[in-house]
Amino acid sequence: MSIVLKNISKSYGSIQVFNDFNLEITKNQITCILGASGVGKTTLLNILLGLVEVDSGQVLGLEGKKIVAVFQEDRLVESLSSIKNVQLACNNKVTRTKLIDEFNKVGLGGFEDRPVSELSGGMKRRVAILRAVLSESDVIVMDEPFKGLDVELKSKIIEYVKDKTRNKTVIIVTHSLAEVKELEANKVDLTFTKNNHSVIMNEY
């Protein structure tokens, strides 16, 4: 069953972000959400994560599902090592050897035991991605996950994410059409209406 947002309305004080908003996200595929800043992309992800309550409407298809995230601001425990941050989200079945292997795949080999506070922005981003794709989940949402990565590294990480999320429902917020193409993802364009409500302009 796909994820359906049905007649969603959400405002922050006098600012209405969504008014009777509808969207269907195909399951087991990658869907990218594009749109200008402030259009409500992060709010949309937070609604899916259950971190923001809608004023009215329904989110269907997530009942009993585990949904994890790559947040816009990493949200890593800075004092802990990078591997510990990943372990915190994974169950005990994922061994250290397996995790080290995954760290190597994203170019973080040798940085497993470094405290997150000592890593660069791009490294932290990769730790956040590892945490999301390696933890047990049905749905993964990612808020600009490839921000701060150079072109070469970005391609490598995109391939890694594609490989690790095969047959999972993945929703990615991005500003880059190139990323959508590389991810071979569905595309949802959010735009403002005259009344400043977010609507879908086109969906493929």
Place this chain on the structure above:
Amino acid sequence: MNRQARTKENLYKVFAILFWLVIWQVIAMIIDREMLLASPIAVIKALANLLTTSVFWQSLASSFRKIVLGFLTGTLFGVFIAVISYRFLLLRELFEPLIKVIKSTPVASFIIIALIWVGSANLSVLISFLMVVPVIYTNTLRGLCEIDTKLLEMSHVFRVSWLKRARYIYIPEVMPYFISAVSVGLGFCWKSGVAAEVIGLPKNSIGEALYEAKIYLMTKELFAWTIVIILISVLFERIIMALLKWIQKQLLL
């Protein structure tokens, strides 16, 4: 800091201590009345004499046991009420005026009231307890309230178990606040605990020894006991701090 800089710093510390000892000795020699100001040499001699008496060790052990008991129970209680206050706003509001009253009441008032309630024998336990609770409560609660809500949201999203949440998010974030509270609380405990004993005069206690030194004008013994109190409180604080820092390190492993 490199080794050379550390050696230099240590040398400066030793120099500072020696400097003030010399000043003390010079002033004592100028005043030349042991009753008003005992010289460091006279104090060291008095201390050496004290160490040979069994009363000294009994008093030390008894006061130490009571003040530390007050400190430990106060710390545990302070953490407990901070945690439940963090969880339930109603309890936070309920404890707030009580903590404010304890904080602003003069220690002497507490000592006199406590003397009536619990008698002199366990007076220092109760006073140490009362002095440490507000410090631990306020700091622990502040640490809990300062925890990044975004991290808590993350742990909720990833369904991190409460045990892992406590170990890797709550405790490490609260620990710096807790450690500084313990350091301040320990100082309070010793000062107020001994003050309570001076007023309550429980048998075989540091307070009783200080009181006797005062009424018989035994200035050098008074100074010697003061040095003992300073040393024992610094030593105990060092041990507790080292233990807490070790725990802090272990939690992050």
